[in-house]
Structure formats: C-alpha cells, structure tokens
Amino acid sequence: MEGGLVLLGGGSGGNGGGGGSSGVSTTESAVLSKVEVVSEACSYPAETELELGLGLSLGSSGGSTGKTKAANSSWGECGRILTAKDFPSVVSQRTNNGGPSSVAVSGTKRAAESVSHDSGSPTGVSQVVGWPPIRAYRMNSLVNQAKAQRGDEGDSGIGEKDKPKDALKKKLNYNGKQTSSATVNEKGYLGFVKVNMDGIPIGRKVDLNAHSSYESLAQALEDMFLRSANSLEKEPLTMASKLLDGSSEFVLTYEDKEGDWMLVGDVPWRMFVRSVRRLRIMRTSEANGLAPRFNESNDRQRSKPI
Amino acid sequence: MQKKRAYSFPDEVLEHVFSFIQSGKDRNAVSMVCKSWYEIERWCRRKVFIGNCYAVSPKMVIKRFPEVRSIELKGKPHFADFNLVPDGWGGYVLPWIVEMAGAYPWLEEIRLKRMVVTDESLELIAKSFKNFKVLVLFSCEGFSTDGLAAIAAGCKNLRELDLRESEVDDLSGHWLTHFPETCTSLVSLNISCLGSDEVSFSALERLVGRCPNLRSLRLNRAVSLDKIANILCLAPQLVDFGTGNYTTELQPDVLSNLTAAFSSCKELKSLSGFWDVVPAYLPALYPVCSRLTSLNLSYATIHSPEIIKLVSHCPSLQRLLVLDYIEDSGLEALASSCKDLQELRVFPSDPFGVEPNVSLTEKGLVSVSLGCPKLQSVLYFCRQMTNAALVTIAQNCPNFTRFRLCIIEPKTADYLTREPLDVGFGAIVEHCKDLRRLSLSGLLTDRVFEYIGTYAKKLEMLSVAFAGDSDLGLHHVLSGCESLRKLEIRDCPFGDKAILANAAKLETMRSLWMSSCTVSFGACKLLGQKMHRLNVEVIDETEPPCSRPESCPVDKLYVYRSISGPRSDMPPFVWTMDEEGTILH
Helix, strand or coil: CHHHHHHHHHHHHHHHHCCCCHHHHHHHHHHHHHHHHHHHHHHHHHHHHHHHCCCCCCCCCCCHHHHHHHHHHHHHHHHHHCCHHHCHHHHHHHCCCCCCCCCCCHHHHHHHHHHCCCCCCCCCHHHCCCCCCCCHHHHHHHHHHHHHHCCCCCCCCCCCCCHHHHHHHHHHHHHCCCHHHHHHHHHCCCCEEEEEECCCCCCEEEEHHHCCCHHHHHHHHHHHHHHHHHHCCCCCCCCCCCCCCCCCCEEEEEEECCCCEEECCCCCHHHHHHHEEEEEEEEHHHCCCCCCCCCCCCHHHHHCCC | CCCCCCCCCCHHHHHHHHCCCCCHHHHHHHHCCCHHHHHHHHHHCCEEEECCCCCCCHHHHHHHCCCCCEEEEECCCHHHHHCCCCCCCCCECHHHHHHHHHHCCCCCEEEEECCECCHHHHHHHHHHCCCCCEEEEECCEEEEHHHHHHHHHHCCCCCEEECCCCEEECCCHHHHHHCCCCCCCCCEEECCCCCCCCCCHHHHHHHHHCCCCCCEEECCCCCCHHHHHHHHHHCCCCCEEECCECCCCCCHHHHHHHHHHHHCCCCCCEEECCECCCHHHHHHHHHHHCCCCEEEECCCCCCHHHHHHHHCCCCCCCEEEEEHHHHHHHHHHHHHHCCCCCEEEEECCCCCCCCCCCCCCHHHHHHHHHHCCCCCEEEEEECCCCHHHHHHHHHHCCCCCEEEEEECCCCCCCCCCCCCCHHHHHHHHHHCCCCCEEECCCCCCHHHHHHHHHHCCCCCEEEEECCCCCHHHHHHHHHHCCCCCEEEEECCCCEHHHHHHCHHHHCCCCEEEEECCECEHHHHHHHHHHCCCEEEEEECCCCCHHHCCCCCECCEEEEEECCCCCCCCCCCCEEEECCCCCEEC
16 A cells, blocks of 8 residues: 555655646645555456466466456556546646647657657658657768758858859759758758756757747757756746746757857747757856847747747 | 586686687676586686676676676667667766776776766776777767867777767867877777867877778768878778768869879778768779778768769678668669678668659669678668568578668558568568568568567567557567567557566566557556566656556656666656566656
C-alpha cells in the first residue's frame, strides 16, 4: 500500500510544481488515488500469472499465450476504467496550445509530438523526428552544401563565392528543376540547435524544423526548461512567463553566424532560422543593451509569426 | 595453499599461452573454464570492451582486471544518432576516467563511442596516463578544442587521435600548435569533424612533416585543395587520406601539382573527404585509383557520369560510400568494374524531397548484387522497392553479414504488387545465413517478424521502424532470434505482452530500445520489479509517466542488462523502475 502511495505521491508532487496547475491538484490527487486503488487490484492477477511461470519469463512460453492474454486483458480492463479522458485537464495542461483537440489517447498525443511540437498537420517525411535515419553529422554537411550551392549569404566560410553559381547551374541543367534545393533551404535541414538556460547546467537541443513561428518555439522552450527547472526545485518560475515580450525574468537570445548575440524575434522567422547558431535563455538583467528595441512595446513585430 | 590441479603447468605458462588469445569473447570463454584460469586470465587481460557503459561500474572493472592497458566504452544507444535520445540522457565518461586515473597509470588506449566527453576528462587523461597512445572519440560530444590542446600538449607518445564524427566546440584552430616539436610519434590523425573554421595549417604541416610513421590523415573541411598537394608531399607514406574541401579557385597549376602529389603516394589505399568537389580536379586521383580499396564519396555532390568515370578507374575497390547521385546507371557501372566490392553505402542527397531528385531505384542494388559476388555489407537509401528485387538480391548474395535498407517514405509497399515487403525481407534472412545486422523499412506486417524469428539465427542487431501489426511480431523476434544482442524499435504497435512474455530474453541481450510504441508504464514497472539485472529506463521529456494512468504507453523505453544496478546520473526526464516498484530519478 505504502509503496503505491510513494509512487503516486512523488508524481503528483512534481506535477503540482508545474505552473498553473494548482487549481487542478485536488482533482488530480482524487483521481490519482483512484488509480492507485485500481493498480493495486490489477497487480494481483498479474502476480498470480507470474508465479506460474518457471521463473524464466514473466508468463511461461508453453501455453503462455492464453495465460498472458488473460493477465493482460484484465490488465487492459483496469486500464480501460481510467483513461486519459477521465482527467482531460491533466493531459491538456501538458499538450501545447494549438495541439490536436483529441486529447484523450496518448497515442494520438504522441503522434502529434512526433509530428512536431505544435505546428499543424504532418506533411510527409520531414516532420517525423529522426526519420529518415541519417546522422546529424551527415545532415549538417548536406545543409552546408545546399547553402553553398545556392550561394546563400556566403556563409560556408570556404571562400568559394564564385563556385556556387556554377554548381547551381550544373544542378539546374541536370534535373531541370530547382525545387529540391529550394525546399532544402527553406526547411533548413539543420533543425537542431543547442539551447542553454542560465542557471541550468544541462543544455538541450530544439528542432527548429518543428516550428514555423517564434511563438511556437518560445512555447516549446518554456515547456522544456521551465518545467524541468521546477522538478529540479530551482528558482520558482511561473508558467505565465513569456520569453518573447520581455515580461518574464528571462529573455530568449540567439547567437548568429557572425557570433553576435541578438534578441530573438526581431527579424522574420525564416531569416532567423537561417542565421541562428544557438540559443540562450538569458536572465533579463544580463540582457540589457542587447538590442535597441528591448522592452519596447513594439510587440507587433515579435508576436506576429511570419 | 597448494591447489590440486589436473595438470602441473605453472601460472606463468598459462599466462603465456593466454597472451596469444586476443579476442574478448575468447578471453571470456577462457575465464570460465575453472577458477584458477579465471584468476590467471584476469591478471593478464590487457584489453577490455564494454558495450554499454552502464552495464558495469568502473570500480567493478578495475577490481576484476587490474592490469588493463586498453579500454573501449560505448555510451548512448544507437538511436541517439537520429536525435531520438534527448540531450543530457547520460553516457558521461568522466567517472570512468577518474577511476582509471588512479587504477591504471599505464593505460595506453581509450576508445569511446557515443559518449559525453568534457574538456575536464581530456585534461585528466593528458595528466594521468604517462604512456598514453591512442584516443578514439567516435561520435562523441561535449568537448572543445581546449581539451584537444591538453591532449596534444600532455601526451608525449601519442600515436592516434581520431575524432571521427564527433561534435567539437571549435574555439580555435590553434590547438594543433600544442603538439610539441618533439612529438614525432603520430600514426593516425582524424580531424575531419572539426568545423569549417580555420585550423592552424602551418602547425599541421609541421606536425605532418615530422611524423614519419603517419599512416592515416583525415583533414577537415577548412583545408582547401591547393594545400593538399603540400601535405601529400610531406607524407607520401600515407595509407589513408581524407581531403578537406575538394575545391579551390581555378588556377593553372593546381591540377598538375595535385596529380604529382598523389602519384608520390605509393601506399595510398583509402580516400575520403571530398566536400564541395569540383569535378575538374578528380583526374588528379587517377594515379592512386588502381590501388584504392576504400573510397568515401558520400559528401561529394558530383553526378553519375563523374562518379562512373572515377569508379571505373578503381578495379580493386572493396568499399564504396556514395550519394544517390550515382543512380542506377552508376551502380551498374560499379557492378561491372569493381568485382571485389564488399561494402556499399548509398546515402540520399535530398532525404526530405517529396519527389525523387535522382533515378536511383531497387534496380541499382540488384545490379550490384549480381555483379559483385563478394558483397557482404549494404546500407541503401531509396524510394521504392519490390519483393522480387529483394528475393533476387538475397539469392545473389547469400554472404550478406549486414543488410540495411531504408525506403525513405515509411510504410511504402512493393510498388508493383502493392503488397507488404514481408516476402522480400524473408528471403534475405532465409538465404543469408550469416546475417548479423538487419534494418527494415517499407510496409511490413507481423509476417516478416515470423520469418526473422525462424531464419535469422545469427542476427545480432535489428532495427525496426513503422512496422508490424501486433505484439506477435515482437514476440517472434524475441523468442526466435537466438543471437540477438541489440534491438531497437520505433513507431511500432508493440506492447506489453511480447515484452513480459520474453522478459528473460532481455537479460541475454545488451539492450532494447522502444520509442513511440505501446508499452504501458505498468508493464515497465513490472519488468523493473521482476528482472533485477535489467535497468528499465522510461524516458519522457514532456511529463512524468506516473502522472498518467499506468495503462498509458510510455514515450521511450530503454532496457539494458546491468550488474551495477540503476545509475545515479539520470536527468529529470529519465526514470528507472526498480525492484521495490518505486521509481528512481
């Protein structure tokens, strides 16, 4: 009994910390205690099944299909008593805004996640994380080569400014269409950039390909850092903080190709994606003097996705 | 105490005999013969391979093998290569270095794969091991050129520094100047992963010039073509060379200088690099082509006609890595020129394009399978496939040891018959009795797993994505594949039943990775509770798994056998299910 409580207690403690969910916590604990009871009930049939095995597997191989089926269907039944539908507030708290409305099944939620954090519907292979299975090292090379071929911003740093035009012409003559190169550059293969947040030792990586606006990027970063910061019990941060409009204790900045640190949100999204090298969530106090429009009310530029 | 033995060899004799046994597997077998052999063997083991750094603790290794000179460690699971393992998951090498610094002062070699290596670790290595010779960082991250400077300066007898495909924070190219003038011992230097920023070229030249035993040199992209001729003239004894950029401003002498430089390299067998190739300079390679056994053109954006021209000069080629620009026509030419070909890897030039940008289909692979009888290892990215082609390939190449096919669009059926590709892959496992590694793709039902479980008895590593219908598929694999060591699965409808029914199997394997499948949190807890020698890690970056009902599927599951229990360096988004049913964090 106690073991089960510890488990769930720990869980809800962590959730309680997650900003803005304080209103939900009473419902949560009521619901979670329901889960606890149910899981206790469920574990017994499974336990008996396990004992029957020869200790070689959790459900012996011989006539096991029947047994394990039985065990699992009772397991499944217990699971059916409480589905995510029973506590939509918990799940929707976690789903990002603009996520799919069907909040119920984790499978869908995960499908949405695997598609992208919040941007709309999947449009083929490019939206699935880690597919096709090409190593980041190789992807980076592809990006740089595509950029070099398009003579984009001359940023390949190899001093081949004259070459790209020829290379590009060759490509055009060869397959008569430019669309593939254009797609490359707009989507930007190099989706993953490093993000560090002041006060948190572990850096993360965020996939820029999965976002089409500053807002969705900021939301993803807030989810990534502000929630995990809470579970580490560091400085209490509120979920209401907005990284983009300067109203929070932190501000989102990026290092561009020239090595300068800029405030995120000043340039059109696509331009940002092409020039960003890495991100840093900086303390507002340190960010003074970063960009002239800091703390200005010129919100139109920043909040409007392009 | 004099033990009574059936033979009367003194320990020294046995030690001497054992010294001829190099392979780890054989050594392990030797150590299990009897207690005295275990003792003798452990004192004379010099080389240790640890396939999962969390399977055992440094202290345990040191306790058993006190005289190790060479260690190899692997950290993150393979799917980390494709960004499926979140940053910060683990794989830190520092604890190992710290322990070894005290216990193995004579350590000579460290080889790491997919581990997080910090500058602190590198500095510690440079300080602690007086006779340090070999550092290989394969696909590692977390360090900068400052750490490399420490290695260069501190390791007086450094023979090998190989940073292949690692992510290095390139702070300055000047780290190369930290190699002292007295360093002449380099045999292998691979800096191809370093960024496009300048590397101190003059330091590089001087280093190359004073190392007469240098056999392998792989430059990074910052080095342009006009500089290569100089380097090659300084090191004509090179066996393996990686160019930087294969491009430069058009100049009259470059081609002739380059050709002369390559001609002077009589031992050159392996070439790589070739970023940004200007085809006009490829003929410079002709003098070495006839001896080439390995050619990596996978970064070269040259097209089929140029590739064909180059490859047809290389009759001894055993290994080719190339982009799909080679096309079916190029592969046909390859099949007729390179009869010794053993390994082929074809990478996509435009993996996210919706329409194919090149004419590379299943036909290319079929031609190679037909023309190259020694073909053993294939990695092939394409956009279409048929069962018939796979059956033909399987029949042509019964010697495959590694077959990895990636049809770019998930769940793509046989484009002629619209059927799943079960029969095709089934033919591969049936005919290729020595198959050790297999990666599946395309539309696949549970049937393909039945074939795999039935035939793939030597299979050690299986990668599955977007395949199967039910737990039965996974059950076939876990119950049938006797040699299975590593299984990685993503986005498949595999859940609790197969895992729980085959829990004991998991202890015979190195690891199991499942992400975006349907394994419930409850099953993970049960597995962790019952199987004490498995670490069952649930990874979820969005929310703790215990905040949802236990029937909910976990996001990512990584199960691996371990004799050192749950690790203590888990980040907030990883939970280990332990024996008491509590979740460790």
